[in-house]
Each structure stands twice: as structure tokens, then as C-alpha cells.
Amino acid sequence: MGGVSEPVLQVLDLKKHFPVGSQVTGRGGTVYAVDGVSFAIGQGEMLGLVGESGSGKTTVGNCIMRLLEPTDGTILLKGRDITHLSRREMRPLRREMHMVFQDPYSSLDPRMTCGQIVGEPLRTQRLARGAQLENRIRELFDAVGLRPELRYRYPHELSGGQRQRVGLARALSVSPSLLIADEPVSALDVSVQAAILNLMRDLQQDMHFSCLFITHDLATVEYLCDRVAVMYLGEIVELADTDELFSRPQHPYTQALLSAAVVADPEVQRTRRRIVLEGDIPSPLAPPSGCRFRTRCPLEPDSAPRSHEEEPPLVEVAPGHFVACHLVHAGREAPVLIDAPAELA
Amino acid sequence: MPLLEVKDLSVRFDTDDGPVHAVDRLSFSLEEGEVLGVVGESGCGKSVSLMSLTQLLPPTAAVTGSAQLGDIELIGASSSRIRRVRGRMVAYVFQEPMTSLNPAFKIGRQIEEVLQRHLDISRGAARKRAIELLQLVRIPAAERRINEYPHQLSGGMRQRVMIAIALACDPKILVADEPTTALDVTIQAGILDLMRDIRERLGTAIVLITHNLGVVADIADRVLVMYAGRKVEEAPVHDLFASPQHPYTIGLLGAVPRPGAASTTGRLQEIPGRVPSLSELPQACAFADRCPRADDLTRSQRPELREVLPGHTVACFHPGGEWAA
Numbered sequence: 001m002g003g004v005s006e007p008v009l010q011v012l013d014l015k016k017h018f019p020v021g022s023q024v025t026g027r028g029g030t031v032y033a034v035d036g037v038s039f040a041i042g043q044g045e046m047l048g049l050v051g052e053s054g055s056g057k058t059t060v061g062n063c064i065m066r067l068l069e070p071t072d073g074t075i076l077l078k079g080r081d082i083t084h085l086s087r088r089e090m091r092p093l094r095r096e097m098h099m100v101f102q103d104p105y106s107s108l109d110p111r112m113t114c115g116q117i118v119g120e121p122l123r124t125q126r127l128a129r130g131a132q133l134e135n136r137i138r139e140l141f142d143a144v145g146l147r148p149e150l151r152y153r154y155p156h157e158l159s160g161g162q163r164q165r166v167g168l169a170r171a172l173s174v175s176p177s178l179l180i181a182d183e184p185v186s187a188l189d190v191s192v193q194a195a196i197l198n199l200m201r202d203l204q205q206d207m208h209f210s211c212l213f214i215t216h217d218l219a220t221v222e223y224l225c226d227r228v229a230v231m232y233l234g235e236i237v238e239l240a241d242t243d244e245l246f247s248r249p250q251h252p253y254t255q256a257l258l259s260a261a262v263v264a265d266p267e268v269q270r271t272r273r274r275i276v277l278e279g280d281i282p283s284p285l286a287p288p289s290g291c292r293f294r295t296r297c298p299l300e301p302d303s304a305p306r307s308h309e310e311e312p313p314l315v316e317v318a319p320g321h322f323v324a325c326h327l328v329h330a331g332r333e334a335p336v337l338i339d340a341p342a343e344l345a
Numbered sequence: 346m347p348l349l350e351v352k353d354l355s356v357r358f359d360t361d362d363g364p365v366h367a368v369d370r371l372s373f374s375l376e377e378g379e380v381l382g383v384v385g386e387s388g389c390g391k392s393v394s395l396m397s398l399t400q401l402l403p404p405t406a407a408v409t410g411s412a413q414l415g416d417i418e419l420i421g422a423s424s425s426r427i428r429r430v431r432g433r434m435v436a437y438v439f440q441e442p443m444t445s446l447n448p449a450f451k452i453g454r455q456i457e458e459v460l461q462r463h464l465d466i467s468r469g470a471a472r473k474r475a476i477e478l479l480q481l482v483r484i485p486a487a488e489r490r491i492n493e494y495p496h497q498l499s500g501g502m503r504q505r506v507m508i509a510i511a512l513a514c515d516p517k518i519l520v521a522d523e524p525t526t527a528l529d530v531t532i533q534a535g536i537l538d539l540m541r542d543i544r545e546r547l548g549t550a551i552v553l554i555t556h557n558l559g560v561v562a563d564i565a566d567r568v569l570v571m572y573a574g575r576k577v578e579e580a581p582v583h584d585l586f587a588s589p590q591h592p593y594t595i596g597l598l599g600a601v602p603r604p605g606a607a608s609t610t611g612r613l614q615e616i617p618g619r620v621p622s623l624s625e626l627p628q629a630c631a632f633a634d635r636c637p638r639a640d641d642l643t644r645s646q647r648p649e650l651r652e653v654l655p656g657h658t659v660a661c662f663h664p665g666g667e668w669a670a
Binding site: 159189 | 501502531534556557558559563583587600601603
């Protein structure tokens with residue numbers, strides 16, 4: 001895990017704001033999609049970035065990949081500041097980080113064969129050509145569990161799971177230091193999901209890449225990741241080692257999220273306590289003042305009025321465990337809304 | 346007598362590439378006030394079988410078999426007869442509430458339309474009932490919300506409106522097809538609570554179609570597992586999860602990461618291979634190609650459903666949790 005050696009990725013106070021509506025007439029506004037997010041990923045570490053729709057988790061991934069221009073903050077890839085590099089300057093760094101997308105139907109070029117798709121990053125980076133390229137493609141197909149003859153097929157001839165394997169092979173073709181996986185299994189059937197998650201774990205153990213795994217599914221994160229960051233309305237509200245987060249969730253939102261996730265076991269599912277959050281996630285156009293979670297927080301009466309005025313900073317409450325909540329302090333018992341799910345399973 | 350009794354329901358689509366057997370001799374029953382979970386992966390026929398009951402499929406679908414709802418036989422019924430069944434007897438809620446609602450009309454009007462079409466009531470009474478329905482599905486400030494357009498509502502609220510519309514004519518059966526799949530987990534929890542509440546307060550029977558075993562574990566009384574158009578297993582919910590019998594069900598349960606269990610169990614269980622083509626009806630177990638228990642018998646004969654435990658049926662030659670090669 002990270003910490004000792006230099007982190008592969010460092011994100012410092014990242015912000016991405018989108019102007020909406022007419023800025024000229026003054027009737028427009030700003031969507032605070034990502035609003036001050038910091039984290040680091042160590043060598044060979046898998047960090048899960050969890051949140052619901054609209055929490056900004058995908059925007060974080062897109063900013064790191066520089067598919068979006070960050071509004072503010074710093075992104076360091078292996079210590080090098082890449083926040084404002086031009087497209088040309090970014091090009092050689094593209095071999096250091098690659099992405100796997102959610103939808104394996106729209107993220108592969110339908111006019112290229114699967115072999116060409118997997119080989120493209122190697123060709124554009126001029127890392128291999130000719131027979132060497134062919135060999136490398138064959139190795140990659142083998143590594144992700146695809147039959148070699150599928151190299152000559154087009155994406156539409158493959159199943160969803162096979163296509164996602166092609167996406168993985170493409171991303172790993174240049175042996176990147178960092179893989180960003182944005183909901184890579186959400187579009188797949190359950191039995192296929194299992195195969196892809198197992199594959200990602202095996203590949204990570206073989207190739208030792210670092211990974212930012214973006215998802216809404218807590219169970220997947222627990223299975224795959226070393227550490228977890230929970231996002232709510234553009235901010236990280238809790239960050240901890242996976243075991244720690246799942247056994248001792250501190251932030252009320254994390255607890256609510258854990259309690260709402262359904263478990264495939266009727267005995268557990270029907271006996272445990274659930275926190276049903278009131279209302280909906282507020283609009284990122286006008287996030288609440290102070291603590292962003294306060295409008296839905298079951299502990300709001302305890303934290304008011306401070307939670308209305310002051311934004312809770314992300315503070316370390318236990319070694320490596322960071323929480324942004326006015327009610328959680330180091331060395332003090334955190335408010336417990338649910339029984340720890342680890343004890344239930 | 347059960348509320349709904351389906352026997353040997355088959356649905357075939359005749360396409361340019363030949364026939365597709367989407368549902369193959371499916372039988373099940375539904376009791377009053379019961380929640381039946383129908384589980385399976387994409388293409389297993391779970392949605393098609395329920396939609397075929399009220400003729401919601403395109404005309405290329407050939408539906409055979411029998412579906413007895415009270416004293417009405419649904420399969421082959423005239424369209425005027427089916428129109429009286431839809432909404433008043435059987436109502437549907439679909440996955441994506443934004444595409445099911447008309448973006449150009451206020452939600453109040455869309456609920457009133459259903460009421461006025463099916464029931465002989467005045468505009469004013471329809472309005473009053475629409476507000477009651479929104480309160481029933483726990484939409485706060487219903488009097489105000491009724492004048493809003495679908496885009497002004499969040500995904501969870503829209504799904505509540507869809508449920509309100511489905512409940513408008515007090516149906517006996519609510520078919521909910523992946524009702525929470527498009528929603529966030531914290532919103533999903535609220536919708537599941539609402540469905541539980543509806544069953545308890547109104548006594549509505551619910552058929553819950555889903556791929557999510559967690560949702561089934563939460564709310565279903567009985568579960569039916571489908572694979573490649575066939576029913577492979579059916580059991581009371583606790584029995585199914587405690588002692589799954591069909592290798593496919595066992596595989597599905599092993600494929601889901603469970604909270605708290607990841608560190609101890611190691612790998613997730615994979616089901617090798619892929620779903621077979623539905624263009625022919627093989628005289629074999631449909632799961633044979635992917636099944637670790639498959640043998641000559643499995644590949645030459647179709648397993649019929651049999652009861653292995655009380656109320657627990659399975660279509661497999663080698664059922665059970667313990668199995669040795």
C-alpha cells in the first residue's frame with residue numbers, strides 16, 4: 001500500500017465547476033460538480049471512489065484523465081504536475097494512465113476489429129509494430145481470457161462481458177501505472193460481473209498497477225479495493241481502509257449508504273436496521289451552506305447550528321481514517337446509527 | 346384458489362432470423378397479497394412472460410398456454426376484454442420512470458387521465474383522488490406537486506408517481522419490472538419500503554421482476570428463478586437462499602459480493618460460458634453447457650420440474666447444495 005514510496009497519483013483540492021445557463025444575462029448558475037477533493041493512490045493500490053449519482057465521482061475520474069479541464073486544484077502523476085499540460089504534452093503520459101468505461105457497447109469503435117482496438121494504444125504510442133505488435137495483442141487476449149480468434153471479430157459480435165475484456169486489454173496494453181475504471185461492471189449481468197471482477201483482481205496482482213475504481217456499489221468495493229473514499233455532492237465525506245470503513249463507518253452518510261445497500265440474504269436483509277434518508281440529494285447548483293449533508297442528515301438536530309454555518313473539514317479521526325463531520329472527532333465515540341454490517345454477515 | 350394461475354405459457358417471436366423462443370412452458374401461480382420475485386439475467390424471459398399476460402407485446406409475439414385471472418382467461422382474450430383487465434386488475438411499473446411519463450403534461454393530469462379512462466368519475470373527483478394517490482405513495486406536499494412536470498421531480502419521486510398511476514384503479518396485481526434498478530441505493534430503500542407498505546395496506550399482490558438478488562431477499566415471499574425462457578427453480582424466499590437447489594441459482598448467489606464476506610471467501614464464483622441461443626428448443630437442460638454437473642442425461646433430456654422439498658421445485662437432474670462429481 002501507499003504512504004512510504006511516492007504515490008502514483010496525488011489529487012489536491014480538485015475542483016470542477018460547470019457554468020450553466022446564460023452567463024451574459026446573469027441568469028446562469030454554476031454546478032459545483034467537484035468541490036475540493038483530495039486523495040492519493042499508492043503504488044499498486046486500489047482505491048474505491050463511491051457515491052450516488054450526482055456525487056461527482058465520474059467527474060473526478062474525467063479530470064484526472066484530463067478529459068475535462070479542472071477548474072482548480074492540482075493533479076500529480078508520479079510527482080509530475082499534469083493539471084494544465086497541453087494535449088501534446090499529455091500524449092506521452094497517456095501510457096502512464098488508462099481508462100475502462102462503463103458501457104462496453106459505446107466505448108469500442110464499431111469499425112475496428114477487436115485486435116485493432118487492443119493494439120491501438122501500442123501503435124499510437126509507437127511501442128510496438130509488425131510481428132511484435134501481433135504477439136503483444138495475442139498475449140493481451142490471453143491475459144484477459146479471450147480466445148485468440150476473437151481478434152478478427154468486430155465488437156458487435158461479442159457479448160457484453162467479452163467486450164469489457166477487450167476494454168480491459170486495451171487499457172492495459174501499454175502497462176499503465178494507473179488504471180481508472182468507471183463503473184466497469186455496472187452494465188453487465190451478475191454472473192458476468194463476477195468474472196470481470198475476478199479478472200481485475202488477478203490482473204492487478206500480476207501487473208501491480210494502481211487503480212481508481214469508481215462505482216456506486218459498496219459490495220464491489222469491499223471485494224476489490226484496499227481503501228475507500230465516499231463522495232457526497234462533490235466532496236469526500238469519509239476515507240479509510242476498506243476493512244476499517246466497513247466495520248467502523250463514522251460519517252452518517254456512509255452509515256446510511258451501508259444500511260441501504262441490499263444484501264442477498266433474507267435473514268440479514270429483514271432483521272437489520274435501516275436508515276432511510278429523508279428527501280433527495282440537493283442540487284449541485286445550490287449546495288447547502290455549511291455541511292452539505294445536513295439537509296438529509298438524521299443527526300442534524302445535534303450538529304445545528306454549526307453545520308449550517310461551517311463546512312466540516314476532512315480530519316483524521318483514527319490512523320488513516322478521515323471523516324468530514326462536525327460530530328466525529330478523534331478519540332471520541334462516533335455516533336452509531338447502524339450495527340456494523342460485518343457483524344451481520 | 347390462487348389469484349392468478351399461469352400454465353404452460355410460451356412466447357415465440359417470429360423474426361427474420363427465425364423463431365426466438367423467449368418463454369418456454371412457464372407455469373406459476375400468485376396468491377392474493379403475495380410478493381412473488383421473478384429473478385434472472387437479461388434475456389431470460391422474465392419481463393416478456395409478464396407482459397404477455399395483458400397483450401403488451403408486439404404482434405410478432407405468438408403467445409400460447411393459459412393464464413387464469415379469477416374467471417377470466419387472459420391468453421387469447423379479446424382486446425376489449427384485456428382493456429378492462431389492464432389498470433383495474435393488473436397494473437405495471439417499469440424501470441425508467443422518465444420514459445414512462447409524458448414530459449409535456451403535469452403529473453396530476455397524467456394520473457387523472459388514468460382515473461377518467463377506467464372509472465366513471467368527474468374531473469373534480471379525479472383530482473381529489475389523484476392527490477390521495479400521491480399521498481398514498483408518500484409524496485410530500487401532494488397538492489403542490491400535482492401541478493409539476495416530470496422533469497421537476499427527482500428519479501425516486503417519479504417512480505413514486507408511476508406507482509401512484511399503477512395503483513389508481515386499485516388493481517389486484519402490481520407488476521413491478523426492475524422498479525429500483527435506475528435508482529440510487531438510498532432511494533431504492535424508500536421505494537422498497539413503499540411497496541411493502543402497499544401490500545400491507547391495500548393487499549395488492551406484487552410480481553417483482555428483477556436481476557437483483559438483494560431486492561428479492563428484501564421483499565419477496567416466494568422466488569421464481571428463470572433461465573433461457575424456462576423456470577429452473579421456485580421456492581419460498583428463505584428456502585431459496587438457505588438451500589438453493591439448481592446449479593444456476595447456486596452460481597448466481599455465489600457471484601454476488603456480500604458485505605463482510607469478501608475477505609474470508611476469496612474469489613467470487615463465476616458461471617463459465619454464456620446464455621444459449623433461444624432460436625431452438627433443445628431436448629436438453631438449457632443450462633447444460635455451463636453446468637459443472639452436466640452429464641449425458643442432462644444433454645439428452647429436458648429436466649422436468651419436481652418438488653424436492655415442500656413448496657420447493659427445481660428442474661434439474663442433479664439438484665442440491667452438496668454435489669460430488
